[in-house]
Ligand code: ADP
Protein backbone atom coordinates (compact mmCIF):
# COMPACT_ATOMS: atom_id res chain seq x y z
CA UNK A 730 0.00 0.00 0.00
CA UNK A 731 0.88 3.68 -0.25
CA UNK A 732 2.87 4.66 2.88
CA UNK A 733 0.67 6.35 5.45
CA UNK A 734 -2.56 5.29 3.76
CA UNK A 735 -5.02 4.02 6.40
CA UNK A 736 -5.69 0.29 6.11
CA UNK A 737 -7.34 -0.67 9.39
CA UNK A 738 -9.50 1.63 11.47
CA UNK A 739 -10.99 0.68 14.84
CA UNK A 740 -13.36 2.94 16.76
CA UNK A 741 -14.80 2.67 20.25
CA UNK A 742 -13.82 -0.95 20.87
CA UNK A 743 -15.27 -2.12 24.15
CA UNK A 744 -15.16 -5.58 25.72
CA UNK A 745 -16.52 -6.66 29.09
CA UNK A 746 -15.88 -10.00 30.74
CA UNK A 747 -18.87 -10.35 33.03
CA UNK A 748 -18.99 -7.01 34.84
CA UNK A 749 -15.32 -6.22 34.22
CA UNK A 750 -14.47 -3.82 31.37
CA UNK A 751 -11.23 -5.08 29.82
CA UNK A 752 -11.37 -2.75 26.81
CA UNK A 753 -12.98 0.64 27.17
CA UNK A 754 -13.62 2.61 23.99
CA UNK A 755 -10.33 2.12 22.16
CA UNK A 756 -9.63 3.86 18.83
CA UNK A 757 -6.74 2.63 16.69
CA UNK A 758 -5.55 3.25 13.13
CA UNK A 759 -3.03 1.16 11.23
CA UNK A 760 -1.46 2.62 8.10
CA UNK A 761 0.40 1.07 5.17
CA UNK A 762 4.16 1.06 5.67
CA UNK A 763 3.91 2.01 9.34
CA UNK A 764 4.67 0.08 12.50
CA UNK A 765 2.26 0.81 15.33
CA UNK A 766 2.95 -0.54 18.81
CA UNK A 767 0.62 -1.05 21.77
CA UNK A 768 2.40 -1.34 25.09
CA UNK A 769 1.20 -1.49 28.67
CA UNK A 770 1.34 -3.54 31.85
CA UNK A 771 -0.04 -7.04 32.22
CA UNK A 772 -3.80 -6.98 32.25
CA UNK A 773 -4.02 -3.64 30.41
CA UNK A 774 -6.18 -5.18 27.68
CA UNK A 775 -3.60 -5.51 24.91
CA UNK A 776 -4.46 -9.08 24.00
CA UNK A 777 -8.18 -8.32 24.21
CA UNK A 778 -7.66 -5.52 21.69
CA UNK A 779 -5.57 -7.84 19.54
CA UNK A 780 -8.31 -10.50 19.51
CA UNK A 781 -10.91 -7.93 18.49
CA UNK A 782 -8.77 -6.87 15.54
CA UNK A 783 -7.95 -10.44 14.54
CA UNK A 784 -11.60 -11.48 14.74
CA UNK A 785 -11.23 -14.07 17.48
CA UNK A 786 -13.30 -11.92 19.86
CA UNK A 787 -16.45 -9.92 19.02
CA UNK A 788 -16.42 -6.54 20.80
CA UNK A 789 -19.49 -5.55 22.82
CA UNK A 790 -19.33 -2.16 21.15
CA UNK A 791 -17.30 -0.44 18.46
CA UNK A 792 -16.48 -0.92 14.78
CA UNK A 793 -13.50 -2.22 12.82
CA UNK A 794 -12.97 -1.47 9.13
CA UNK A 795 -10.32 -2.85 6.78
CA UNK A 796 -9.77 -1.03 3.52
CA UNK A 797 -13.01 0.87 4.18
CA UNK A 798 -15.05 -2.31 4.59
CA UNK A 799 -16.72 -3.02 7.93
CA UNK A 800 -15.38 -6.32 9.26
CA UNK A 801 -16.72 -6.07 12.83
CA UNK A 802 -18.92 -9.11 12.38
CA UNK A 803 -16.55 -11.13 10.22
CA UNK A 804 -14.81 -14.15 11.79
CA UNK A 805 -11.04 -14.46 11.83
CA UNK A 806 -10.69 -16.61 8.68
CA UNK A 807 -12.73 -14.12 6.64
CA UNK A 808 -10.51 -11.27 7.85
CA UNK A 809 -7.44 -13.29 6.86
CA UNK A 810 -8.90 -13.50 3.35
CA UNK A 811 -9.25 -9.72 3.35
CA UNK A 812 -5.56 -9.40 4.17
CA UNK A 813 -5.40 -9.34 7.98
CA UNK A 814 -2.74 -11.84 9.09
CA UNK A 815 -1.62 -12.58 12.63
CA UNK A 816 0.79 -14.55 14.71
CA UNK A 817 0.02 -16.20 18.03
CA UNK A 818 1.37 -15.38 21.50
CA UNK A 819 1.56 -19.09 22.10
CA UNK A 820 3.06 -20.69 19.04
CA UNK A 821 0.51 -22.35 16.80
CA UNK A 822 2.35 -24.18 14.05
CA UNK A 823 1.19 -27.61 12.86
CA UNK A 824 3.69 -29.95 14.56
CA UNK A 825 3.51 -32.85 12.11
CA UNK A 826 3.81 -30.66 9.01
CA UNK A 827 7.22 -29.64 7.72
CA UNK A 828 8.41 -26.05 7.84
CA UNK A 829 7.63 -25.57 4.12
CA UNK A 830 4.19 -27.19 4.50
CA UNK A 831 3.33 -24.92 7.41
CA UNK A 832 4.19 -21.89 5.31
CA UNK A 833 2.16 -23.19 2.34
CA UNK A 834 -0.90 -23.50 4.59
CA UNK A 835 -0.55 -19.79 5.22
CA UNK A 836 -0.58 -19.07 1.51
CA UNK A 837 -3.81 -21.04 1.08
CA UNK A 838 -5.53 -19.18 3.91
CA UNK A 839 -4.35 -15.79 2.81
CA UNK A 840 -5.35 -12.69 0.96
CA UNK A 841 -3.60 -13.31 -2.35
CA UNK A 842 -2.72 -16.81 -3.57
CA UNK A 843 0.75 -16.27 -4.99
CA UNK A 844 3.16 -19.23 -5.02
CA UNK A 845 6.10 -16.81 -5.19
CA UNK A 846 5.00 -15.38 -1.83
CA UNK A 847 5.78 -18.70 -0.13
CA UNK A 848 9.34 -18.66 -1.40
CA UNK A 849 9.69 -14.97 -0.53
CA UNK A 850 8.42 -15.56 3.01
CA UNK A 851 10.74 -18.54 3.56
CA UNK A 852 13.72 -16.51 2.39
CA UNK A 853 12.84 -13.38 4.34
CA UNK A 854 12.71 -15.49 7.50
CA UNK A 855 15.94 -17.28 6.51
CA UNK A 856 14.28 -20.67 6.36
CA UNK A 857 16.61 -22.11 3.76
CA UNK A 858 18.01 -25.53 3.00
CA UNK A 859 17.34 -28.66 5.03
CA UNK A 860 15.19 -26.98 7.68
CA UNK A 861 12.36 -26.64 5.16
CA UNK A 862 11.82 -30.41 5.12
CA UNK A 863 11.93 -30.84 8.90
CA UNK A 864 8.72 -31.37 10.86
CA UNK A 865 7.89 -28.35 12.99
CA UNK A 866 7.75 -30.50 16.13
CA UNK A 867 11.01 -30.29 18.02
CA UNK A 868 12.39 -27.17 16.35
CA UNK A 869 13.70 -24.46 18.69
CA UNK A 870 11.35 -21.61 19.69
CA UNK A 871 13.26 -19.05 17.63
CA UNK A 872 12.85 -21.15 14.49
CA UNK A 873 9.17 -21.81 15.19
CA UNK A 874 8.52 -18.09 15.53
CA UNK A 875 10.12 -17.59 12.13
CA UNK A 876 7.95 -20.38 10.68
CA UNK A 877 4.87 -18.76 12.13
CA UNK A 878 5.77 -15.35 10.77
CA UNK A 879 6.57 -16.83 7.36
CA UNK A 880 3.19 -18.57 7.40
CA UNK A 881 1.44 -15.26 8.12
CA UNK A 882 3.36 -13.56 5.29
CA UNK A 883 2.78 -16.30 2.72
CA UNK A 884 -0.73 -14.98 2.09
CA UNK A 885 0.58 -11.49 1.18
CA UNK A 886 -1.27 -9.66 3.98
CA UNK A 887 -2.01 -5.93 3.98
CA UNK A 888 -2.11 -5.90 7.78
CA UNK A 889 0.04 -7.99 10.09
CA UNK A 890 -0.91 -8.30 13.75
CA UNK A 891 1.79 -9.52 16.16
CA UNK A 892 1.13 -10.34 19.82
CA UNK A 893 4.40 -10.34 21.81
CA UNK A 894 6.59 -11.38 18.86
CA UNK A 895 9.80 -11.07 20.90
CA UNK A 896 8.66 -13.44 23.66
CA UNK A 897 11.20 -16.23 24.15
CA UNK A 898 13.72 -14.82 21.66
CA UNK A 899 17.36 -14.08 22.45
CA UNK A 900 19.04 -10.75 21.64
CA UNK A 901 20.21 -11.80 18.17
CA UNK A 902 16.79 -13.20 17.32
CA UNK A 903 15.11 -9.98 18.43
CA UNK A 904 17.48 -7.97 16.22
CA UNK A 905 16.72 -10.27 13.29
CA UNK A 906 12.99 -9.92 13.96
CA UNK A 907 13.32 -6.12 13.98
CA UNK A 908 15.02 -6.25 10.56
CA UNK A 909 12.25 -8.43 9.14
CA UNK A 910 9.49 -6.18 10.48
CA UNK A 911 11.31 -3.11 9.14
CA UNK A 912 11.55 -4.75 5.71
CA UNK A 913 7.82 -5.57 5.73
CA UNK A 914 6.93 -2.00 6.60
CA UNK A 915 9.23 -0.73 3.85
CA UNK A 916 7.24 -3.00 1.53
CA UNK A 917 3.99 -1.27 2.49
CA UNK A 918 2.53 -3.66 5.06
CA UNK A 919 0.65 -2.12 8.00
CA UNK A 920 2.00 -3.62 11.23
CA UNK A 921 0.66 -3.78 14.76
CA UNK A 922 3.03 -4.97 17.46
CA UNK A 923 1.56 -5.68 20.89
CA UNK A 924 4.60 -5.98 23.07
CA UNK A 925 5.99 -5.52 26.53
CA UNK A 926 9.63 -5.55 25.31
CA UNK A 927 10.02 -1.76 25.22
CA UNK A 928 13.48 -2.00 23.64
CA UNK A 929 12.02 -3.70 20.58
CA UNK A 930 9.24 -1.14 20.39
CA UNK A 931 11.53 1.86 20.92
CA UNK A 932 13.79 0.80 18.08
CA UNK A 933 11.05 -0.16 15.68
CA UNK A 934 7.68 1.51 16.02
CA UNK A 935 6.61 4.70 14.27
CA UNK A 936 3.74 5.29 16.68
CA UNK A 937 3.30 3.95 20.21
CA UNK A 938 0.05 3.73 22.16
CA UNK A 939 0.23 3.11 25.89
CA UNK A 940 -2.67 1.14 27.35
CA UNK A 941 -3.71 1.05 30.99
CA UNK A 942 -6.88 -0.51 32.37
CA UNK A 943 -8.48 -0.93 28.96
CA UNK A 944 -7.80 2.57 27.64
CA UNK A 945 -5.17 4.22 25.49
CA UNK A 946 -3.74 6.83 27.84
CA UNK A 947 -0.92 8.19 25.71
CA UNK A 948 0.05 8.08 22.02
CA UNK A 949 2.77 9.48 19.82
CA UNK A 950 6.16 8.88 18.21
CA UNK A 951 8.09 6.11 19.98
CA UNK A 952 10.89 8.41 21.18
CA UNK A 953 8.42 10.82 22.79
CA UNK A 954 6.07 8.31 24.36
CA UNK A 955 8.76 6.02 25.72
CA UNK A 956 11.06 8.89 26.65
CA UNK A 957 14.19 7.32 25.25
CA UNK A 958 16.16 7.39 22.01
CA UNK A 959 15.57 4.76 19.34
CA UNK A 960 17.56 1.56 19.82
CA UNK A 961 19.91 -0.09 17.32
CA UNK A 962 16.97 -1.28 15.20
CA UNK A 963 15.71 2.30 14.93
CA UNK A 964 17.31 3.04 11.60
CA UNK A 965 15.87 0.00 9.87
CA UNK A 966 17.26 -0.23 6.34
CA UNK A 967 15.09 1.13 3.59
CA UNK A 968 12.78 3.09 5.84
CA UNK A 969 13.58 6.74 5.24
CA UNK A 970 11.76 9.04 7.60
CA UNK A 971 10.60 6.23 9.87
P1 ADP B 1 -2.83 -7.89 28.44
O1 ADP B 1 -2.72 -8.62 27.16
O2 ADP B 1 -2.58 -6.42 28.32
O3 ADP B 1 -2.01 -8.50 29.53
P2 ADP B 1 -5.55 -8.95 28.50
O4 ADP B 1 -6.26 -8.36 27.34
O5 ADP B 1 -5.07 -10.35 28.37
O6 ADP B 1 -4.37 -7.96 28.94
O7 ADP B 1 -6.48 -8.89 29.76
C1 ADP B 1 -7.13 -7.69 30.17
C2 ADP B 1 -7.95 -7.97 31.41
O8 ADP B 1 -9.05 -8.79 31.08
C3 ADP B 1 -7.17 -8.68 32.52
O9 ADP B 1 -7.62 -8.17 33.75
C4 ADP B 1 -7.59 -10.11 32.35
O10 ADP B 1 -7.54 -10.81 33.58
C5 ADP B 1 -9.03 -9.98 31.85
N1 ADP B 1 -9.39 -11.09 30.96
C6 ADP B 1 -8.79 -11.42 29.81
N2 ADP B 1 -9.40 -12.45 29.21
C7 ADP B 1 -10.45 -12.78 30.01
C8 ADP B 1 -11.49 -13.76 29.95
N3 ADP B 1 -11.58 -14.61 28.91
N4 ADP B 1 -12.38 -13.80 30.97
C9 ADP B 1 -12.30 -12.93 31.99
N5 ADP B 1 -11.36 -11.99 32.12
C10 ADP B 1 -10.44 -11.90 31.14
Ligand code: MG
Pocket residue numbers: 775776777
Ligand atom coordinates in the same frame (compact mmCIF):
# COMPACT_ATOMS: atom_id res chain seq x y z
MG1 MG C 1 -1.40 -10.18 26.46
